[in-house]
Amino acid sequence: MKVLQERSLAPFHTFGIEVTAERIIVVESAQDLVAIWQDEQYRALPKLIVGQGSNLLFCENYAGVIVLNRITGIDITETADEYLLHVGAGEDWHQLVLSSVENNMPGLENLALIPGCVGSSPIQNIGAYGVELKDVCQYVDAVELNTGKPSRILASDCQFGYRDSIFKHALKNTHAIVAVGLKLPKAWRPNISYGLLAQFASETVTAKEIFDEVCRIRQQKLPDPAVLGNAGSFFKNPVVDKTKREQLMAVYPSMPSYEMADGSFKLAAGWLIDQCGLKGYQVGGAKVHEQQALVLVNHAQAIARDVLVLARDVVFTVEEKFAVTLEHEVRFMAAEKETKLAEVMS
Ligand SMILES: Cc1cc2nc3c(=O)[nH]c(=O)nc-3n(C[C@H](O)[C@H](O)[C@H](O)COP(=O)(O)OP(=O)(O)OC[C@H]3O[C@@H](n4cnc5c(N)ncnc54)[C@H](O)[C@@H]3O)c2cc1C
Incomplete structure (x- = not known):
């Protein structure tokens, strides 16, 4: 394990906001992780495991130890019907998707170009x-x-939901993810149900074609965090009941919505924000992305407060217009523990 001398967190989270931590430690094994939690010198300090920081907003300097998960290793086995991948939590998600597609193990292609570590992928069920x-x-x-x-923890016990899992609830802060097991059926069936992927014919399309198309759409639609700091979709798509959806459809007949298995409806947060005319709206160095309203960007050396005020304004404006409350998908970190927009701004 390596204790870094620098304390700036800017290189370790995709928003690129200039904040510091007391310590930054890189871990390469489960033993390293446990050793930090058992070390006397760190016992009283808050500790936060970070993958690539692509789902995080540091609201202030972190008064504790940032533990960078770099546990690597990929083991592949196969049965007659499946490829089984056992992947270290610190492996890069997109590289895994790319190498699995290139090595004729399809199944992950729709999830191309999602930033972050493999170990973070179950947390919000990417x-x-x-x-x-x-x-x-x-x-x-x-x-x-x-x-x-x-x-x-078997997948059936992970309580996976929309951007949700047991790791955001019962196992939050008590457990670290050290590896993920993936199961890719050899009898691959393409998933081309979504948007522009529907152009393909399911009998002839290859996983590589889907992978390339997903990368193309994402590169066109989403700002690259290496160029413009951001944490992807800032807000979750809100879920409303049938009555609320009908009320909204009566006023906004073109409003996109998707029926869920339980009969409720998922609305498109980006569309709601866009309808409020907020694309390009700016607070200090933070801005609602010009092309993709769901993404808040660090446009010009934003400080955390800029992003927080911007997020508050977006939530408030959408609430005023649609009476729908947006929840942030991005995880907010205060000096010692996780927090929420409503708490920070109260
Ligand atoms: C441009 C962009 C596009 C995105 N697109 C999508 C998308 O299409 N779909 C989607 O679902 N998400 C998307 N995201 C969000 C993000 O990529 C995912 O949430 C990703 O899984 C986060 O991985 P990470 O390693 O960066 O996690 P981090 O941001 O480092 O951590 C996220 C949370 O998980 C905790 N954590 C991290 N590692 C561990 C561990 N090993 N054990 C326990 N806790 C841990 C952290 O403490 C933190 O609370 C996007 C983000 C960006 C910047």
């Missing part, structure tokens, strides 16, 4: 273009931080 991690996850290997006890 999803894009009609596929979610839960569709390919077999298990998650975790370690209990205070005791070092390892455990394997």
Whole structure:
């Protein structure tokens, strides 16, 4: 394990906001992780595991230890019907998707170009273009931080939901994810149900074609965090009941919505924000992206406060117009623990 001398967190989260931590430590094994939680010198300090920081907003300087997860290693086995991938939590998600497609193990192609580490992927059950991690996850290997006890949590016990899992609830802060098991059926069936992917014919399309198309659309639509700091979709798509959706449709007949399995409806947060005329709206160095209203960007050396005020204004404006409350998908970190927009701005 390596204790970094620098304390700036700007290179370690995709928003690129200039904040510091007391310590930054790189871990390469589950043992390293547990050793930090058991080390006397760190015992009283708050600790936060970070992958690539692509789903994080640091609201202020972090008064504790940032633990950068760099546990690597990929083991591939196969049965007659499936490829089974056991992947270290610190592996890069997109590189995994790319190498699996290139090595003729299709199944992850719809999830191309999602930034972050493999170990973070179950936490919010990453999803894009009609596929979610839960569709390919077999298990998650975790370690209990205070005791070092390892455990394997089967996908069926991960409580996967829309941008949600047990790792945001019962196992939050107590367990670290050290590896993820993925199961890719050899009898591959393309998922081309979503948007522009519907142009393909399911009998002839290849995983590589889907991968390339997903990358093309994403590169066109989303700002590259290496160029313009951001954390992807800032808000979740709100879910409303049938009555609320009907009320809104009566006023906004072109409003996009998707029916969920339980009969509720998911609305498009980006569309709601766009309808409020907020594209390009700016607070200090933070801005609602000009092309993609769901993304807030660090446009010119934003400070955390700029992003917070901008997010508050967006939530307020959407609430005023549609009586729908947006929740942020991005995880907010205060000096010692996780927080929420409503708490920070109260
Ligand atoms: C341009 C862009 C596009 C995006 N597109 C999508 C998308 O299409 N779909 C989607 O679902 N998401 C998307 N995201 C969000 C992000 O990519 C995912 O949430 C990703 O899984 C975060 O990975 P990370 O390693 O950066 O996690 P981090 O941001 O480092 O961490 C996220 C949270 O997980 C915790 N954590 C991290 N690693 C561990 C671990 N090993 N054990 C326990 N806790 C841990 C952290 O403490 C933190 O609370 C996008 C982000 C960006 C910047």
